[in-house]
Amino acid sequence: MTAVTDPTSIPAAHPQRKTPKGTFDLIFRNASFLSALFVLLLLAGIMLSMVIGGWPAFREMGIGFVTGSQWDTQQDVYGAWPAIAGTLSTAFLALLIGVPLSLGIAVYLTQLAPLWFKQPVSTAIELLAAVPSIIYGMWGLFVFVPLFAAYVQTPLSNIVEGMPIIGTILSSRSPSGLGILTAGIILAFMIIPFIASIVRDMLDQIPSVLRESAYGIGATTWEVVRHVLVPQAGVSIIGACMLGLGRALGETMAVTFVVGNANRLSASIMDPGSTIASRIANEFNEAIGLQLNALIALGCILFFVTFVVLVIARILVARVKAF
Amino acid sequence: MSTATPSTVRELPPSTWGRVRQSRRVADKAMRIITASFTMIAIFVLFWILGMLIVKGIGGLSVATFTQTMPGPGSEGGGLANAIVGSIILTFLGIVVATPIGVLAGTYLAEYGKGSKLADLIRFINDILLSAPSILIGLFVYVILVEPLGGYSGWAGGVALGIIAIPVIVRTTEDMLRLVPGPLREAGSALGAPTSIVITSITWKAAKAGMVTGILLALARIAGETAPLIFTALNNSFWFSPSLLGGVSNLPVTIYQFASAPYENWQQLAWAGSLIITMSILVLSIIARRIVRGAK
Numbered sequence: 164m165t166a167v168t169d170p171t172s173i174p175a176a177h178p179q180r181k182t183p184k185g186t187f188d189l190i191f192r193n194a195s196f197l198s199a200l201f202v203l204l205l206l207a208g209i210m211l212s213m214v215i216g217g218w219p220a221f222r223e224m225g226i227g228f229v230t231g232s233q234w235d236t237q238q239d240v241y242g243a244w245p246a247i248a249g250t251l252s253t254a255f256l257a258l259l260i261g262v263p264l265s266l267g268i269a270v271y272l273t274q275l276a277p278l279w280f281k282q283p284v285s286t287a288i289e290l291l292a293a294v295p296s297i298i299y300g301m302w303g304l305f306v307f308v309p310l311f312a313a314y315v316q317t318p319l320s321n322i323v324e325g326m327p328i329i330g331t332i333l334s335s336r337s338p339s340g341l342g343i344l345t346a347g348i349i350l351a352f353m354i355i356p357f358i359a360s361i362v363r364d365m366l367d368q369i370p371s372v373l374r375e376s377a378y379g380i381g382a383t384t385w386e387v388v389r390h391v392l393v394p395q396a397g398v399s400i401i402g403a404c405m406l407g408l409g410r411a412l413g414e415t416m417a418v419t420f421v422v423g424n425a426n427r428l429s430a431s432i433m434d435p436g437s438t439i440a441s442r443i444a445n446e447f448n449e450a451i452g453l454q455l456n457a458l459i460a461l462g463c464i465l466f467f468v469t470f471v472v473l474v475i476a477r478i479l480v481a482r483v484k485a486f
Numbered sequence: 487m488s489t490a491t492p493s494t495v496r497e498l499p500p501s502t503w504g505r506v507r508q509s510r511r512v513a514d515k516a517m518r519i520i521t522a523s524f525t526m527i528a529i530f531v532l533f534w535i536l537g538m539l540i541v542k543g544i545g546g547l548s549v550a551t552f553t554q555t556m557p558g559p560g561s562e563g564g565g566l567a568n569a570i571v572g573s574i575i576l577t578f579l580g581i582v583v584a585t586p587i588g589v590l591a592g593t594y595l596a597e598y599g600k601g602s603k604l605a606d607l608i609r610f611i612n613d614i615l616l617s618a619p620s621i622l623i624g625l626f627v628y629v630i631l632v633e634p635l636g637g638y639s640g641w642a643g644g645v646a647l648g649i650i651a652i653p654v655i656v657r658t659t660e661d662m663l664r665l666v667p668g669p670l671r672e673a674g675s676a677l678g679a680p681t682s683i684v685i686t687s688i689t690w691k692a693a694k695a696g697m698v699t700g701i702l703l704a705l706a707r708i709a710g711e712t713a714p715l716i717f718t719a720l721n722n723s724f725w726f727s728p729s730l731l732g733g734v735s736n737l738p739v740t741i742y743q744f745a746s747a748p749y750e751n752w753q754q755l756a757w758a759g760s761l762i763i764t765m766s767i768l769v770l771s772i773i774a775r776r777i778v779r780g781a782k
Contacts, residue, residue, distance in 0.1 A: 293771040
């Protein structure tokens, strides 16, 4: 009743109409307001609990917590660099593979797919997002990893062995199929539905007059996509990709299954590594003392990285509503 | 597969094509083939995963899977009864925690918060929570509930799942309430109903199907969550205590622990559990999608 601008509220000029329902009105309004505030509190709470829980580790290790690469529970020395590098490289590989696929899917669904085909395919792509993370992990570990080891890693290792740079990046010490690249590929399939469905919605929102006029002057479908649709959707496509990046950075179970969980940092993307999330999931239940703080501190780093990425993503995606 | 080949998509008549330069035609053709095959790859992966689950999981499904508790190390047989019941309880707890908060917060954003800066901020933060890593929410609940109370519990697990579900419910509730036409509310107000009555007996009723969908989607989202449970409800090989204190068995963490175990019956049960959980989630998502389409 305080919101004068709210067309649904009754004018305050009729106090005599206040019935016992007025109390309910007040309670309901305040309850919904408090619930909404709760959402803010949640984020603040997550941030605070990560900072406070991780503080002993940050204090003990200083900047070395981020830059150090030794993670030794016996001597209580914790350096998170291999996990941070693993998180960034798996997420980067996931984008490298996932973004072109997602954009292709979005273009196919909005521009090329026959009408009767569009709906089932859209649903199938969205169901990829509904498959739980742990199932991707099972599929990755028991189906994808053996195939990847036998048909990609082993032959590739033989080819690139001894080559400068490429040999370092692509050769694997022991072709087990587990590793940074495997995690990146699995992550790519997990972020495809998110990126593809946002980009699809954006392309659908673009006024068809624009497309039709481009077709009218003789452009091919590719040229319409390249010169009309992509510039129109613009930064919001980048926003969608960053949303995918946010997902990839924090993904836990699937990565834990296939990344290999090695504490060492390797120059090759074929070698096992670890990510922040996989290390937390692996060590948490046995962790005590400073190790526990160090794991929460890892969570703190993950929180701030994903927070920044998601804020940028939401700002970029929101721009699309302007037109 | 033939449905996706470029021949079935609408093309310009050949007479027009004749005047288009070769290189432009090739680029266009290549784009059509590439995008169609990208789509096929994604669909192929979905069916590959589902096929794998059915092939490997169906053998583990039996009456015992639903009636017996988890087998000990090295013992024969066993089932997932305690894990299935535990999962249902935890998921249900999560929804019970999330639904009132989520629905009320969504209502605030759609009905009361029009044009307010605070509502915009809450909406923005909610969108961020929507994609926040679930492992962080598990850690958060560990810090605020598990550590102070001195042990893992089903309650902590339920709260963690609830926190993951809240943003989903807030978002769908708001979106669905916004679809309700304004004149409906004005008609209610004109009859003298206060805002709360207009919302509860007119707007909510009109948006009911959509709001239920939001809850179903949240259910589908949290039913398969594993990471947050590792820090909160953990697991339990036996029937958990009815007070839900101590570890509560649940499917996702059981799958995680059994999948790479050295015992064949454990692995078999992990696959059976995966099949059960994925199929339930896919059915839930498809039902939710149907309702949304019906509502629109």
